[in-house]
Amino acid sequence: MAAALPGARALILSWRAPRVDAPLLSHADRLELVAHTGSAVAPYVTEDVFRRGILVTQAGDEMARPVAEVALAFTLSLLHRIQRFDHSLRGGLDWAAAVEAPPRHEIHGSDIGVIGASRTGRAYIRMVRAMGARVRVTDPYLSDAEARELGVESVPLETLLSGSRIVAVHAPVTEETHRMLGAEQLALMPDGAGLVNTARAWLVDQDALLAELTTGRLDAALDVFDAEPLPVGHPFRSLPNVLLTPHQGAGSVECRQRLGTSAVNEVLRLLAGRPPVHAVTAEALARLR
Incomplete structure (x- = not known):
């Protein structure tokens, strides 16, 4: 150069x-x-x-819409447990065993939590609201007027985590957001809830997330990881409750x-x-x- x-x-x-x-x-x-x-x-x-x-x-x-679309696709998959069904059938389970999964839900009427009203976060909000979701947002820079314009409720992080069926991460990478979702925060999510991360691995304690996912209590859809490429032997790759893509949200x-x-x-x-x-x-x- x-x-x-x-x-x-x-x-x-x-x-x-x-x-x-x-x-x-x-x-x-x-x-x-x-x-x-x-x-x-x-x-x-x-x-x-x-x-x-x-x-x-x-x-x-230019990246906001496609990344938001991937986050929406992740959201629908987690709500309907598509990743679990796919894993079961590909893994050789018989039909009766494969249909066993936690309760499934429609996005209409679901409580969706959004961490970060960024460009991508706002695009995602518009998409899920158009499909009938109720949306709460955590963002220290979101004004009350902006929240009203977006049609969302602005709440503290703890309230968002404990009351959301899906939590979608769209916050920026700053010193303040480093591992903002750790073991303590993930433990607040209800049983059967799902985490969507198309933003940055920086925002989530990956070890704490793996510990939660290994129990089967939560589901997750991830496009970003601490180590990229994701190692072939990483435990994420074998979990039935995890949907993975190789950091291609804007691809x-x-x-x-x-x-x-x-x-x-x-x-x-x-x-x-x-x-x-x-x-x-x-x-x-x-x-x-």
Whole structure:
């Protein structure tokens, strides 16, 4: 990348790109913009970028809908115990044994708890509310007016956990949210409840979650893990009450196309002398991991 920077006014980053730090920036004599095609810029951008007055943008808005759709699919699967039935039939159980599962529920009328009214969280809220779910939200930054506009009840985390049939995690990765769901919090969830995590493994104590799931008391649908790729021998892979996907919540063809288009449009705005639409500030970067 260093060889391509001299004379460049804009740099587009994607996953697994090198970190833009002071040594790399020493090759960038004209750089004005770093446009990331994902949402989390913290792994790729350092404070050196902002000290140079270089603009930073991200494309997280384009990821909200597909990730919310996956969270919705997870929710429906957990409510209807689809992952348990699939595991039973693939595992060779006879029909009579395979139909044995905890009670199933429809999403209409179910109490859904959402941790984090983020872009993805709000997209998910709109989807489940359209299907008749009752939604509670925990988010310290959600105002009463915003909660009313979303049609949700804002409650403390403990209340949300103890009263939700499904808990969907959509909080950002910050120091405050690290393992915000540990053994104590997971123990508050009712028997038979389900946990949906399409956000980050950072938010959940994976060992505590595994301990709960091993008892069969809870179900979970997970797209994110402490170690990625998830080791072949990890216990999650063999549990009948767990639905797994390999961190592909935003992997749709349409989303990938929009992510690239979003970054290119930011470059075009720069060249036209217009401000970016999805700028990230140094203050925001300091809050996020």
